[in-house]
Amino acid sequence: MSHIRKSTALAATLGTCVLGLGVAAPAGAAEGDDAMVSVFHGVPGLTVDVYAGDEELIPDFEPGTLTDPMPLPAGSYDIKVFPDGADPASDDPAIEKTVEVAAGDNATIAAHLSEDGEPELTAYANDTSDVPAGQSRLTVRHVAAAPAVDVRAGGQPVFEGLTNPNEDTAEVDAGTVSADVTLAGTDDVVIGPADLTLEEGTSNVVYAWGSAEEENLALKVQTLSGMHSAPSGVEAGAGDTQAGGNSAAAWLAGSAGAAALVAGALALGNRRRAATVTRD
Template sequence: MVHVTTRRASFALIGIGAAALAGVMVEPGYAANTAEIYVVQGLPDKSLDVSIDGKSVDTGIATAKVAGPFKVEPGRRTVTFSDDKGVVLEKALTVEAQSSSDVVAHLPASASAAPTMTVFENDLSAVPQGKATLTVAHTAAVPPADIRVNGKVLFENVANGESLTLVVPADTYSVDIVPTGKNGPAVLGPVDLTVKAGGLDRVFAVGDPTKKTMNVAVQVIPTGSKGSDKPDRVNTGTGGQAVEYHGLMVPNILH
């Protein structure tokens, strides 16, 4: 059973610098009593088939690709990743009606351990004009790491299977991941990511730096915009500690 937990904290976004992330735009849509599942193929050097509750939904998904959305009935669902040798990974999760989830097949912190699956819930709330929601997920074979934006640590000690979520101005950001408490070498990036306004921009770090297979999976789900383009909040995701820099006040996660 895969459980999804989310920890959030809100604070004012005074300034974050340049912007980031080119992704594929995907239109969301729900029937009254369905949910949507996206699958992210984060296992290096593999081409995987995916089934949900025993029914094939896609085949030959390459590394760092996102497939879906797949509409499912709410309740307990089983997602299976397989290749020509058989089942690679299979886990059950519970989805709610009108929810959106990312199911990520990826390496754990130790690349020698068996692959794992992590589920991230997508917040499709509308964002202020000119802004976007940006989610960065740590799903690579890397110990807890710091995520830097434009050379400054924004979130520290983010573990494998955790994510962070920010509401930011649409722009292009330089993002890299470094070992916690160190300036480098970077295990990923720096990567220029162009964040698109009016959407949920998701970035998944995948792969194994010791085997030079680090990569990113990127996709955008439109959410729509609301209100004015005044500075908004930055929300923490499922883990990591936020830090303070250049007027951006980021409290420690307390819950």
């Protein structure tokens, strides 16, 4: 029983165990009774079986893998992670945590190392609110046994001083960026550089995972799509000709045309007169 109390204390410390903490759910999402839950395994060197209560959720889960989002009925789940092949009836789980998911939530549960290298579970709410047209949402979650880091894109810091198990997020121009992770406040690159393709209207969650001490730090990217929004408008007139042409430029153009026609008419008249004169 002691491990349950321990996991409760851990959850309270982390403060991230309850999902649906005011993260904007997409319009209408609450109509369903399910939450969408993904699971990321970020503990190096340990293949595991993941249980929700007594039910096996993911067998033979390899480090560095991320499941597709699974619909789970809203509710409270006792998530237990066992070393692969352990007997859930008699063995103690390697990690255990109670996670609550509300209808319409989109969440990722990460099994990962703490800054000190201890395995733990953190539940993150994924922001699936709309992204402005032309942009992409970039979120970085520090789930590695490593100190505070900075995250850079194209050499410029995007997130600074990020610590385990926190996350930071920003909306950036869609496109491909070269990203790397450095020790906070330094140019010491610990991960990357790696190209990140940030498609327009998507949410991209990057997990910095592994262990600095064991030199296996790595990135894992989770992309959620369907958060695009329409541009704010189409301003497709630079002049006012089509509106009636009362701008100086349009009048000048019009006047010049009329003047040319008048000049032409006069020239025509002059030619006729000249012809008449020669006939005399």
